[in-house]
Amino acid sequence: QQPVQSPQAVILREGEDAVINCSSSKALYSVHWYRQKHGEAPVFLMILLKGGEQKGHDKISASFNEKKQQSSLYLTASQLSYSGTYFCGTVYGGSQGNLIFGKGTKLSVKP
């Protein structure tokens, strides 16, 4: 039931854009996005609770397509500080409501 993230890794130059996808074989109730820098704890970025919802802050945004059972994270005009591993966490209907995380997408932004 673990969601599938793609790509597994991506390398960008500063200023370039990236999209990270998170898809599930089961219907999703909500999607959370976290970022983990090397050697640190994951940090919450945003949560999407409704199908069709889109959110964003600064130049990082996300969408949730409930019907397609997927979510995408958009990083625009990437900065060096965006480097890290991005995880989507999914909550399935009928579950206990706990987050099930994907394997992560490693993003490296180069100068």
Next chain:
Amino acid sequence: SQTIHQWPATLVQPVGSPLSLECTVEGTSNPNLYWYRQAAGRGLQLLFYSVGIGQISSEVPQNLSASRPQDRQFILSSKKLLLSDSGFYLCAWSVPTGLFGANVLTFGAGSRLTVL
């Protein structure tokens, strides 16, 4: 403000030895508490969660156990470690929102365990 403490930060243990990792949360009451393990290439795996003192739910069968002796204390233990127990263990907490699927996790700094 709320803070989460986790220790030890790093430990190296021989196979068959016991384990105790501790996590405490400050600045909040009745939090949900979680133990996750991060192994290379496998993402974040939920091991245990607790919604109250003495209430522990296990997500995966293993030789690990968890206990919550106090409201803001969560302990991960093992009687005999296996090589496969190596990994990065993360404690997390959330405030029960009452809204399904909306509990945002705040993670501790983690404990890196190497079993030799």
